[in-house]
Amino acid sequence: MTEILTLNNGVTMPALGLGVFQSAPAETVDAVDAALRAGYRHIDTAAAYRNERQVGEGIRRSGVPRDEVFIETKVWISQYGYDETLHAFDIATAKMGVEQIDLYILHQPAPWLFDKTLEAYRALETLLADGRVRSIGVSNFTGEHLDRLMQDRTVVPAVNQIELHPYFAQHENEAADAALGIVTQAWSPIGGITFYPGFNQAGNKNPLSDPVLTGIGEAHGKSAAQVMLRWHLQQGRSAIPKSVNPGRIAENFAVFDFELTAAELAAIDALDLGVRSGPDPDAVRPDSAIFAIDDE
Numbered sequence: 495m496t497e498i499l500t501l502n503n504g505v506t507m508p509a510l511g512l513g514v515f516q517s518a519p520a521e522t523v524d525a526v527d528a529a530l531r532a533g534y535r536h537i538d539t540a541a542a543y544r545n546e547r548q549v550g551e552g553i554r555r556s557g558v559p560r561d562e563v564f565i566e567t568k569v570w571i572s573q574y575g576y577d578e579t580l581h582a583f584d585i586a587t588a589k590m591g592v593e594q595i596d597l598y599i600l601h602q603p604a605p606w607l608f609d610k611t612l613e614a615y616r617a618l619e620t621l622l623a624d625g626r627v628r629s630i631g632v633s634n635f636t637g638e639h640l641d642r643l644m645q646d647r648t649v650v651p652a653v654n655q656i657e658l659h660p661y662f663a664q665h666e667n668e669a670a671d672a673a674l675g676i677v678t679q680a681w682s683p684i685g686g687i688t689f690y691p692g693f694n695q696a697g698n699k700n701p702l703s704d705p706v707l708t709g710i711g712e713a714h715g716k717s718a719a720q721v722m723l724r725w726h727l728q729q730g731r732s733a734i735p736k737s738v739n740p741g742r743i744a745e746n747f748a749v750f751d752f753e754l755t756a757a758e759l760a761a762i763d764a765l766d767l768g769v770r771s772g773p774d775p776d777a778v779r780p781d782s783a784i785f786a787i788d789d790e
Contacts, residue, residue: 496535496750497727501652502675505629507564507597509727510747511536513681513734516690519548521738526552528740530563532747538655538681538734540568540601541586541787550590560592566653566734568601568633569618572784574610579617583626585789597653599631603639606778612646619649631655633681634775637670644674653677653732659685660701660722663766668731683726683733684719684746687771699767706761714752723749725762 497509512529514522514537522545526537530553539549546567553563567590573582587593598618604611618630631653635643644650654671658664658680671678682688685701701707707718714721719735723746726733735746754762773779 496533496747499677499730499732501629501677502650503629503652505596505652507629507653507677507732508534508536509732510534510723510749511538511564511566511732511734512743513538513736514545514549515540515543515681515736517543517545517736517738519545522548523552523555524740525738525743527555529743529747530556530558532740532744534743534747535562536564536566536734538566540570541573541582542568542570542601542785544788546586547589550592554591564596565590565592566597566599567595568599568655569614570601570785570787571604571607571779572786574600574604574607574614576613576617579614580620582787583617583621585787587626594625595627597629597631598627599633599651599653599655601633602779603632603635603775604779605639605642605776608642612643615643615647619647622649629653631676634773636667636775639775640670640674640676650674651676653679655679655681655734657682657687657770657772658726658731659683659688660704660707660725660762660765661685661688661699661767662770663763665766677730677732679732679734680726681734682772683731683735684722685771686736690771701765704765706765710754710758710761713758714754716749716752717745719746720749721754721758721762724752724754725759728754728759
């Protein structure tokens with residue numbers, strides 16, 4: 495059982511998916527296979543993760559028919575531009591061994607080269623019109639970025655994937671999405687970004703050990719991670735928790751058999767620190783971050 499969201503173009507998407515950010519290629523096949531066997535039907539990857547090929551292999555290994563799996567992937571900044579993004583689609587589909595992508599999104603707004611961002615999005619609109627993708631979207635866009643996008647382009651993104659967890663709730667960004675009919679999708683939905691090596695930390699706090707979240711979990715016989723995922727789902731968001739551990743993957747999916755009360759939802763909302771732990775979408779990326787995506 496899973497919860498389904500209807501996107502603004504009528505396409506349906508499982509609200510809960512498996513993310514594979516920082517999943518090594520060697521671990522990704524097994525993680526995707528385990529997730530699909532556990533009941534997931536939504537997998538999120540990206541060209542920049544360098545594991546699209548393994549996502550495709552994991553789907554095939556699982557035996558779950560392709561048309562039952564919602565595949566989401568992202569175009570990296572170095573692939574922006576109209577022709578470049580069309581080529582990026584060809585690379586992604588070839589790597590995954592599929593003909594169509596269910597949700598294809600821009601990975602970053604890249605405001606310092608927004609003309610190329612707009613051209614990349616125009617390519618997504620072409621792919622949508624041609625039926626090669628079923629829906630299109632963006633990632634890490636703020637309300638300002640969305641405004642700039644919609645001044646130039648026609649198709650409203652179906653999804654905006656942003657850092658969102660109890661310590662960084664992004665209420666303004668979510669409101670900007672809602673005003674346009676965009677589904678907000680949480681990356682790092684259980685706050686892993688607060689303690690990933692190489693990223694900023696939310697005051698050295700780890701939401702997985704937060705007493706409010708663990709206390710709510712004890713009341714329901716659930717973990718803090720499950721409580722956070724339930725919080726996302728009950729507030730109408732999509733969430734894509736990442737794990738390569740089969741037990742944790744299954745645990746993250748076991749969130750459809752309990753409900754948080756209004757008081758519990760409010761208590762989780764009150765944990766917001768307003769502290770971003772991941773990359774600032776307005777910051778100019780260093781040259782090292784604009785790397786090429788291999789065709790093979």
